[in-house]
Amino acid sequence: MNCTICTPASKTHAASLSSMDRMPGHWLLAQMGKRVLRPGGIELTRFMLERLAVCSDDAAVEFAPGLGVTARLTLERRPASYTAIERDEAAAANVRRYLNGPRQQCRVGSAEQTGLPEQSATVVYGEAMLTMQGPEQKRRIIAEAFRLLKPGGRYGVHEMSLTPDDLPIQEQEEISREMSREIHVGARPLTRREWRELLEAAGFSIEAETSAPMHLLEPGRLIRDEGFFRALRFAFKVVRSPEARRRVFSMRRMFRKHRRRLAAIALVAVKPTASRNY
Numbered sequence: 604m605n606c607t608i609c610t611p612a613s614k615t616h617a618a619s620l621s622s623m624d625r626m627p628g629h630w631l632l633a634q635m636g637k638r639v640l641r642p643g644g645i646e647l648t649r650f651m652l653e654r655l656a657v658c659s660d661d662a663a664v665e666f667a668p669g670l671g672v673t674a675r676l677t678l679e680r681r682p683a684s685y686t687a688i689e690r691d692e693a694a695a696a697n698v699r700r701y702l703n704g705p706r707q708q709c710r711v712g713s714a715e716q717t718g719l720p721e722q723s724a725t726v727v728y729g730e731a732m733l734t735m736q737g738p739e740q741k742r743r744i745i746a747e748a749f750r751l752l753k754p755g756g757r758y759g760v761h762e763m764s765l766t767p768d769d770l771p772i773q774e775q776e777e778i779s780r781e782m783s784r785e786i787h788v789g790a791r792p793l794t795r796r797e798w799r800e801l802l803e804a805a806g807f808s809i810e811a812e813t814s815a816p817m818h819l820l821e822p823g824r825l826i827r828d829e830g831f832f833r834a835l836r837f838a839f840k841v842v843r844s845p846e847a848r849r850r851v852f853s854m855r856r857m858f859r860k861h862r863r864r865l866a867a868i869a870l871v872a873v874k875p876t877a878s879r880n881y
């Protein structure tokens with residue numbers, strides 16, 4: 604998939620209109636100037652980072668840094684090393700602008716198979732990236748986080764969830780289908796119980812959890828995530844582009860329609876120190 608966040612302004616209006624129509628929702632929002640692309644916003648990110656307690660002893664690995672918002676927050680904590688694995692080349696190039704020195708790197712690759720050495724990390728995290736994977740890929744990415752971590756290492760996730768835990772499977776599938784159609788990316792959120800079970804099945808023990816409403820495109824959250832002026836600029840850009848306006852309003856309508864069923868969840872889990880085979 605080609606990332607369009609770096610599309611030069613010189614591209615023709617017609618070309619950008621047609622690509623906007625097909626573009627994955629998160630890249631469309633990024634092109635309109637939105638930087639925070641995770642469902643629980645910066646508040647759940649801060650919760651996750653606080654519970655991960657990244658410090659100068661840590662070897663941190665981020666899966667799917669996107670535009671590098673969390674990368675910057677992590678780097679402020681001065682970990683001993685920081686490695687990001689991002690599938691999209693243009694996004695990876697963007698993240699590299701924030702990196703300094705040989706112990707900070709962003710590689711283009713897949714979180715399913717990072718190529719990094721076993722037990723080389725003390726902290727691994729990823730946001731808004733598991734939801735878009737199928738069941739097998741979700742399992743492989745979580746298993747890769749487990750493989751990378753030293754015993755006692757921490758794994759943080761921040762994803763979309765479905766509520767309540769006993770939401771009938773048919774309703775879960777309908778919401779996933781509708782959302783995938785809307786954002787042009789396969790979206791398969793899990794219930795809180797399913798996220799926990801998935802992490803536990805990989806061998807993790809869960810230490811912290813919190814949730815937030817799915818308010819990605821609500822004005823209050825936009826301002827809290829982006830700051831007043833960036834939020835205003837985002838709104839202005841969206842309103843000025845008919846295609847972006849159609850898509851952003853349609854995504855927001857879908858989130859609002861399912862507001863009682865959709866939420867954001869952040870979990871922090873630990874790889875046990877006693878060795879067990881998974």
Ligand SMILES: C[S@@+](CC[C@H](N)C(=O)[O-])C[C@H]1O[C@@H](n2cnc3c(N)ncnc32)[C@H](O)[C@@H]1O
Nearest residue numbers: 629640641667668669690691713714730731732
């Ligand atoms: C919705 S964006 C989230 C970006 C960022 N984590 C955030 O929360 O703002 C999803 C990101 O996941 C990346 N991605 C998806 N699947 C991936 C995989 N298997 N390995 C690495 N990156 C992946 C995409 O390229 C994109 O940057």
